[in-house]
Amino acid sequence: MLYALMGLGLSLITGILNIPNFAHGALFAVGAYFLVSFVGVFQNFWIALIVAPLGVAFLGLVIEYAGIRRLYAAGHDYQLLFTFGLALILSESIILVWGPVGSSYLPPPLLRGGVDLGFTFYPKYRLFVMVMAGLLVLATWLFLEKTRYGAIMRAGIENKEMVSLLGIDIHWLFTAAFALGAYLAGIAGALMAPIRGLSPTMGVDMLGIAFVVVALGGLGNLLGAIVAGVLIGIAQALVAAYWIEASTVVIFAVMAAVLLVRPQGLFGIR
């Protein structure tokens, strides 16, 4: 489910802004670290959970405004390099601020322990994450499908010129899209913190997976990203049950295979 969140965010960014955002993984990591810090500040998981992703979104806003904006005309290569450098800056800053060693983090008392599902004990927190992520995806989906702003964003994916011709400031659209994508990455990171703990490199692993989700779903295809995210999550769990080492490798093999056979992804149109 978290994969779906990441994928959705990245798909939005690549679809609207048409840039490869190599910093997406780092934003994810920042989300996780922000959560922990804000919990320290507010002494409350729930408040932190709300605030942390907003912090990431704000960061995303600044990034877009100060940096990415200047590079739209420069071409994919420079955008890639910029986000790559950015990812480096972010992950190094994380180490600077929070130290190089990862740590584990416990979920809030309300969500500890497991739930008896009949055939197995399932951690309460993971259930919570699934539900929460699912709700977020649904909420984002509804926002994009049903509201006016969402419609503008989707139109932006399809045809940027039209949107600007309609009198909408395309620059703010891009900024908003990036901020939203960052928000999704941030909250995914925050949710992930109690599951896998924190580590400065957690962003790098996620980045790859986010790209796989987007590639499979089709660049800019938001529903595709959601479905692909869920599929990948399930697939990884399945493979891990039988051949744990191969689980990550398989994901990339699948991505490569799909990109070759159907470059538009499983659901893409372009």
Next chain:
Amino acid sequence: MALLETKNLTKSFGALTAVGGVSLAVEAGSLHSIIGPNGAGKTTLFNLLTGSFPPTSGRIILDQKDITGTPAHRVAHLGLARSYQRTTVFPAFSLLDNVWVSAFATCHSWKGFLWKKKEGYSEAFERSRQALADVGLLEKAGQPARAISHGEQRQLELAIALAAAPRVLLLDEPAAGLSPEETRRMVALVRTLKGRYTIVLIEHKIDIIMSVSDRISVMHFGSLIAEGTPGEIQKNSEVRRAYLGGVAA
């Protein structure tokens, strides 16, 4: 003998038929023009001829051989070269390199192309110089393409096609965007090429068409509505209606 022929050439993009059942025969050594209002399918026809995409149906025949479906990069080797309506050269290259790239592609011997210096290929070099000389750009051979004027770039556009030493030249609006003086020069240039090459010309400026063409084909909404000598076309009322808009020629 017709050097280049199309038989019932059709290209549809979904419900839109860009080119519909066009049958054309271009005599060797002649200058055959294609005219028609915007959107008539002229450039699409050129794209079909040069293999940018395959036709939906119909055939293309060059020198008695069926070349339908040949991909773009092979078409140049068959003896068909094209200049484009929108100038598309190699901006950072010098003029010489611009034409050299074209000349080298269709050169006979590529031996040592990984390590020999470019100057070692005399055939390509000669063709390059000749092409630039033909269009009158030889003195500027060392300058980068993006530094010359638009009119000169149109000439370069043509030189790139010439450097391939083709049998058939497809010229897509060579006078596009040129001033009257530059247009006159372009027309004179095309006249010098007549006879040396078989030329298929797309143009909008009627006076050019009338003065250089041996034969004219008129397209409208993807189909051929008329064909004949300049004189015949001028008198053709259907053509007048569709294209000249009823203006007395």
Next chain:
Amino acid sequence: MKHPWILILASILLLPLIVRPAIASEIWIFAMFGLGLNLLLGYTGMLSFGQSTFFGSAAYVAGWLLKYYGINVFFALGIGIGVGALSALVVGYLCVQRSGLYFIMLTFALNQLFYFTAYQWTSVTGGEDGMPGVPRPEFFGIDFKDPLVYYAFVSLLFLLSLFLMKKIVESPLGTILQAIRENEVRADAVGYAVPRFKLLAFVIGGAFSGLAGVLYAMLFGIVPLEAISFVFSGNVVFATLIGGSGSLYGPVIGSVLFIWLSESMSNMWARWPLLLGVAFVIVVMFLRGGVVEAWTRFWIWRSSKQRT
């Protein structure tokens, strides 16, 4: 700049006086890596973020053979070049059909594929710990374990690579690749099978990367997992860009700067990659032509000043 070769030769001779021979070797190894990348990036216009795939694969295979089969140094070089070229052939074949975002994503995905394979296949690659114990066997009395001897060896190979690359970029192939960069559609239209040429560029770049990879493994005696990571790819891209991707010598200058700076800074501040990221961003946003362009502009400015 009139005589780059003299400058390079001088650098080669003087460098070991300024830094440790090991670092000097690393510089020229990285420069070879950069030359390979620049054929793709600067000349053909393809940003391949997966060069470390070929670098790392060559390092692992050659390292393995050196360690367990005791092959000699020259054979190892051959293996390195071969593996680099072969892996580039496979990856390139899959990637050249796509362009733009898809190309970038595909090279990235394939790199990750190799990376995680290396990460998990611990019995062969040692996973996170890397593959230690890569020897530098003696050859007919030449003791490669001596840092200076190895340095001389590396420098010679570097000069050879530079010479070869110079030949290639000045050949028709060089022009064809640049034509593809300048106007891919037209290059196709005038008669070049573009994907095939891109693939050729990939393979050549891969061969150079492979060579660099083997030398790297032998230099440090270990094949670290990082060598096949895309961060490492990023480093060589960065080094090439700061030097300037538009010229043959750009990657060389960039590598000198990059390795020298990274080695000296990592001693002073463990978080120096932060500065690297910042520098990256600055170069991308303001100094696209790299050092070479800055230098050229400086000279043009200076000569115009002198005239007035």
